[in-house]
Amino acid sequence: MDYFAQQLINGLVLGSIYGLIAIGYTMVYGIVGMINFAHGDIFMIGGFIALISFLVLVSLGLTAVPLILLIVLLVSMAITALYGWTVERIAYRPLRHSFRLAPMLSAIGMSFVLSNYSQVAQGARVKPVPPIITGGYTLLDNEGFVVRLSNVQIVVVITTIVLLAIFTWLVARTRLGRDMRACEQDQTMAALLGVDVDRTISMTFVIGAALAAVAGMMYLLYYGLVDFFMGFVAGIKAFTAAVLGGIGSLPGAMLGGLAIGLIETMWSAYFSVEYKDVAAFSILIVVLIFMPTGLLGRPEVEKV
Amino acid sequence: MKSLKLIGLAFGASLALSTAAFAQDITIAVAGPMTGGESAFGRQLKNGADMAIADLNTAGGLLGKKLALDVEDDACDPKQARSVAEKIASAKIPFVAGHYCSSSSIPASEAYADGNVLQITPASTNPLFTERKLWNVARVCGRDDQQGLVAAQYIAKNYKGKNVAILNDKTTYGKGLADETKKALNKAGVTEKLFESYNKGDKDFNAIVSRLKLEKIDLVYVGGYHQESGLILRQMRDQGLQTVLMAGDALADKEFASITGPAAEGTLFTFGPDPRNKPTAKAIVEQFKAKGIDPEGYTLYTYAAMQVWSQAVKKAGTIDPKKVMDTIKGGAWDTVIGKLEFDAKGDIKQLDYVVYKWDSKGGYTEINPKGS
Numbered sequence: 059m060d061y062f063a064q065q066l067i068n069g070l071v072l073g074s075i076y077g078l079i080a081i082g083y084t085m086v087y088g089i090v091g092m093i094n095f096a097h098g099d100i101f102m103i104g105g106f107i108a109l110i111s112f113l114v115l116v117s118l119g120l121t122a123v124p125l126i127l128l129i130v131l132l133v134s135m136a137i138t139a140l141y142g143w144t145v146e147r148i149a150y151r152p153l154r155h156s157f158r159l160a161p162m163l164s165a166i167g168m169s170f171v172l173s174n175y176s177q178v179a180q181g182a183r184v185k186p187v188p189p190i191i192t193g194g195y196t197l198l199d200n201e202g203f204v205v206r207l208s209n210v211q212i213v214v215v216i217t218t219i220v221l222l223a224i225f226t227w228l229v230a231r232t233r234l235g236r237d238m239r240a241c242e243q244d245q246t247m248a249a250l251l252g253v254d255v256d257r258t259i260s261m262t263f264v265i266g267a268a269l270a271a272v273a274g275m276m277y278l279l280y281y282g283l284v285d286f287f288m289g290f291v292a293g294i295k296a297f298t299a300a301v302l303g304g305i306g307s308l309p310g311a312m313l314g315g316l317a318i319g320l321i322e323t324m325w326s327a328y329f330s331v332e333y334k335d336v337a338a339f340s341i342l343i344v345v346l347i348f349m350p351t352g353l354l355g356r357p358e359v360e361k362v
Numbered sequence: 363m364k365s366l367k368l369i370g371l372a373f374g375a376s377l378a379l380s381t382a383a384f385a386q387d388i389t390i391a392v393a394g395p396m397t398g399g400e401s402a403f404g405r406q407l408k409n410g411a412d413m414a415i416a417d418l419n420t421a422g423g424l425l426g427k428k429l430a431l432d433v434e435d436d437a438c439d440p441k442q443a444r445s446v447a448e449k450i451a452s453a454k455i456p457f458v459a460g461h462y463c464s465s466s467s468i469p470a471s472e473a474y475a476d477g478n479v480l481q482i483t484p485a486s487t488n489p490l491f492t493e494r495k496l497w498n499v500a501r502v503c504g505r506d507d508q509q510g511l512v513a514a515q516y517i518a519k520n521y522k523g524k525n526v527a528i529l530n531d532k533t534t535y536g537k538g539l540a541d542e543t544k545k546a547l548n549k550a551g552v553t554e555k556l557f558e559s560y561n562k563g564d565k566d567f568n569a570i571v572s573r574l575k576l577e578k579i580d581l582v583y584v585g586g587y588h589q590e591s592g593l594i595l596r597q598m599r600d601q602g603l604q605t606v607l608m609a610g611d612a613l614a615d616k617e618f619a620s621i622t623g624p625a626a627e628g629t630l631f632t633f634g635p636d637p638r639n640k641p642t643a644k645a646i647v648e649q650f651k652a653k654g655i656d657p658e659g660y661t662l663y664t665y666a667a668m669q670v671w672s673q674a675v676k677k678a679g680t681i682d683p684k685k686v687m688d689t690i691k692g693g694a695w696d697t698v699i700g701k702l703e704f705d706a707k708g709d710i711k712q713l714d715y716v717v718y719k720w721d722s723k724g725g726y727t728e729i730n731p732k733g734s
Contacts, residue, residue, distance in 0.1 A: 061576050064601070068568035182397030183405075184589055188623040189596070196602065203576060206602040281565045282596055283589075283621055285399065291563065326569030332532070332559045334569075 060200045065327040066320075071211045071280065073319025074218040078273035079296030080303065080311035081225070082266030088306035089242050089262050092158075095165040096145055098293015099172035100267045104138040104274025105284035106176055109185055112278075123190065127213075127279075134275050135268040142267020143260055145172075150263075151256065169289070177286040186283040214276045221272055222312055225265065229308060234261060242306075295338075302342050304355020313353055317341075387430040388423075388681060390415075390671075391450050392664065393443070393460030393470070394485075396435035399563070399589045402617040403462045407484060408433055409655050410664025411459055413646070418672055425675065436470070438463040438587075443470040451477020456681045459667045462660070464488030465534035471499050480683035482671060484663035487611060488538045492707040498683060500690060500708035502667045502699070503660070504634060504715055506535070509610055510542030512715040513632050517543075517581060517608070518550035524580040527556035529570065529594070531586035536562070539610045540585030555579065562587065567594045568601065575603050584609040592621030599625045606630065614659035619724035627722040632715045634699075636728060637662040643698040666697035 079101050086094045111133040115126050149168045153160040194208030229235035237258045240248035249255045277292070278284055295318060303314025318338050325337040345353065392411035395404040415431045423429060432455060436443035443466030450458055451473055457480045461467045467486035474481045475496045483491065483501045487509060492499055517526060526547070530540035537559070544554060555577050558570060571594065574582055582598075582605050584591045595607045606628055613631035622629075638647050643662055650657040657665075670690060675681055678689040694703045703711045719729045 061572065064572045064575070065569060068566075068572060072566050072568070177397065183401045184399055184617070184621070186592075186617070186621040188620075189600075189625075194600070194602070202578060204602050206600075208600045210600070277565075281593060282623075283565075283593075287398065288565070322566075323569045327573060330558065331570055332561075335561070 060198045060203050060205050061327070063198065064203075064205045065323050067205070067207055067211060069320035069323030070316065071214050071319070072323060073299075073316035074215050075273055075276055075280070075315075076292075076296050076299045076318050077312040077315025078218055078221070078269055078276065079292060080299040080315045081222075081308060082270045083297050083300040084303070084305055084308060084311040085238075085262050085266050087300070088308075089238055090150070090154075090161075090259055092150070092161045093165065093297070094150075094263075094266070095162065095293070096149070096168035096172055097266065097270060098289035098291075098296065099169045099176075100138060100142055100145070100289070101270040101274050101277075101292055101296075102284065102286065102289030103141050103172060103176060104134050104267070104271030105278050105288065106180055106185070106274070106286075107137045107271065108134040108275035108278050109187060109284055112187065112190070127190075131217075131272065131275060134271040138271030138274070139264045139268045141172075142263040142270070145267075146260055146263040151259075169293075173286050173289060180286065182286065184283050184285045187278060189282060190279055210279050214280055217272060217276060218312075221269065222308075225269065226308060228265070234258070238262060298339070298342055302345055302352055304352030307352070307354045307356070310352060310354035317353070387428050388425075389430045389432050389453070389455050390668075391432040391434055391455050391458040391460070393434040393436055393446050393450065393458055393466075394462040395438040395466075396433065398437040398439075400438040400462060400587055402588070402615045403485065403612075403660060404435070406615065406657075406659045406661040407460060407462060407664045409650070409657065410484065410661040411668060413650065413653075414665045414668035414672075417649075418668070424672055425679070425681070434458075434460070436461050436463070436466045438466060440465050440469045443467070444473055446470065447473035447479075448477065450474070451479050455479060456683050456686070457482075457671050459484060459664050459671075461486060463533065463535060464491060464538065467491055468494075468534060471496055474498050478683050480671065480687055482667040484667045485611070485660040486535070488534050489542075490534070490538070492709050495707065498687060500670075500687070500704055502663050502670065502697070502702060502710060503611070504713050505709060506539045506610070507542045508713055509632050509715050510539055510544075511546045512717065513543050513583065513608060513610070514546030514550055514552075516630070516632075516717050517547060517583065518552050521581045522552065525578050526552060526554045527558070527574055527577065527579040527582045528554045529557075529582060529584050529586065530559045531562040531584075531590055532559045533562050533586070535610075535612070536585040536587065538585070540583065543583055543585065554583075560586075560590065562590060564590065565593060567597050570594070571597045571601050571603060574598065574605055575601060579605050581606045581608060587612045588615060588618040589621065592618050592626075595622050595625055595629060611659075613720075614718075614726075616656070616658065616724060619720060624722045626720040626724065629720040630729075631718050631720075631726075633659075633718055634663075635714060635716050636718075637666075637699040640698070640700055642696070642700050646698045662698050666699045666702065669697045670695045670702060 082097045149164045150161045191210040198205040237253045299314035299318045300311045303310030321338045322334045325334045394407040434446040447470035462485045464486040467483045475498045487506045530536045608630040611633045614633045619626040674689040691704045718726045720726045
């Protein structure tokens with residue numbers, strides 16, 4: 059039981075990070091109907107910006123950890139959002155009325171551009187940081203097996219919950235959210251009714267990138283390193299999470315992320331670590347056979 | 363007008379070709395992971411090779427010609443290593459010092475054998491590298507069956523009756539080393555409680571760490587590279603687990619400590635007796651230090667590989683790889699890491715691994731120096 063509790067914590071934290079990235083995939087898909095393959099690399103850029111701003115703040119002599127974290131969070135969200143906006147502007151918007159595969163191909167190209175760009179700009183080596191948030195709590199101590207919840211795990215999960223709440227509110231209750239939902243249903247009709255479609259789509263990319271930046275920062279805090287190729291694997295996992303949860307659905311992405319994180323962890327915990335990816339993808343396939351739109355996805359109705 | 367331009371272009375091109383032919387440098391190559399997770403070690407190889415080339419050229423070159431260095435990146439990826447090898451072979455480069463990852467060195471060596479390139483690896487320790495009886499391979503480092511034996515002896519002596527786990531990353535190097543260590547350990551009467559593998563490139567090891575905690579493991583042996591080992595260690599400490607981590611020669615770079623922070627303290631690994639402390643290396647270590655480089659890990663091994671080749675070329679009077687290889691196997695060579703002799707397979711006859719321990723300040727020292 060205590061072993062299960064520890065693995066549950068491990069799985070939830072991993073799942074939160076996957077979920078945060080998955081939201082970016084799902085939002086873009088929901089509104090533009092394309093898969094933004096560069097999103098994993100936007101996440102990587104977010105991690106790097108968090109690292110750089112962290113190092114800058116420390117070299118300026120700042121020591122208050124909560125203040126540093128807050129500034130790093132805001133700076134990396136802002137700059138990464140700018141990257142997200144730029145990518146949309148130069149790689150996707152010109153292709154909006156082209157054939158369906160065109161923006162997807164340019165997304166793959168963008169993914170290469172971003173990862174090579176940070177390889178050239180930041181070097182090919184792994185960039186480690188010393189542990190920033192240390193310490194933790196012992197939840198259970200059962201005959202030598204200690205269930206531990208570290209502070210960094212608490213930070214990751216709480217940040218994820220708070221941000222998810224904010225962005226769900228944003229989509230459900232604000233003017234921007236209404237515009238986004240309108241564009242999701244019918245871009246032409248939305249435009250006729252006075253919604254600035256281009257601006258709304260840009261904002262979607264900005265929000266997705268900001269969330270990816272948060273995920274990048276959490277990744278840096280939790281694992282203590284970033285590198286230029288980390289976006290690929292994380293991106294694939296998060297994309298899987300988005301599909302599992304039902305692509306296009308915001309809570310679905312989070313649920314999918316948690317599911318993938320938990321499946322991987324629990325499989326490693328009770329079966330073999332070696333086949334954890336096989337397990338995660340097998341379950342994805344089984345789910346898609348019985349629920350083709352994912353856990354929370356709505357069937358797409360062909361618009362005539 | 364257009365044809366005039368074309369003539370000019372052709373003239374320019376032929377000029378460029380002829381200058382290359384006149385210079386008649388001997389180009390040799392160093393190949394290893396210059397990018398990616400293992401790039402810290404690729405840099406060691408490159409630093410060693412750069413210094414060796416500079417020193418050889420200062421001493422007047424080789425057979426009356428200057429040497430030039432071609433640096434190739436395999437990113438520790440077997441496929442890329444193979445294409446790098448084919449590129450080197452097609453450029454008619456007679457000698458390559460490399461690669462780092464065993465999973466790169468082994469497939470590359472076959473392309474080198476076909477392409478008439480002599481390969482000395484400074485760092486690939488998997489036994490298979492020399493066991494396939496290729497004519498063109500040699501190494502200046504030890505082998506994993508020896509390394510695993512030393513690790514197993516240490517574990518059997520200090521952790522008898524305690525719980526030991528073995529992990530590996532499924533690569534040629536990691537799996538090979540873990541298997542050799544397991545074999546030697548079982549022979550010494552220690553049975554591991556857990557033998558698991560993970561994927562190289564994974565970042566999240568919390569599930570494995572919790573398993574180690576459940577099994578109350580006292581020592582975990584990792585057959586794998588430094589990045590994953592560092593993450594496993596860090597996540598063990600985060601979960602309040604004080605298990606000692608032990609690994610192979612892949613931990614011989616300061617980058618390991620920059621991943622783990624002070625948690626590195628007490629971590630063990632096996633490596634050759636520190637080449638930086640050998641009397642033969644004193645002058646060259648000073649030379650590296652003057653450039654601001656710490657010649658750790660396989661830096662001096664790469665330098666030594668270059669020395670073996672260049673001395674053999676001088677003795678043979680040719681750069682023909684087959685003749686040079688025969689000379690290498692038939693002689694004894696003075697290098698910065700000591701006198702080296704090779705057996706028929708291309709392994710060195712002088713071999714010893716020792717156990718190192720990381721301290722809290724990001725450095726490592728031998729814990730049972732030879733002879734004590």
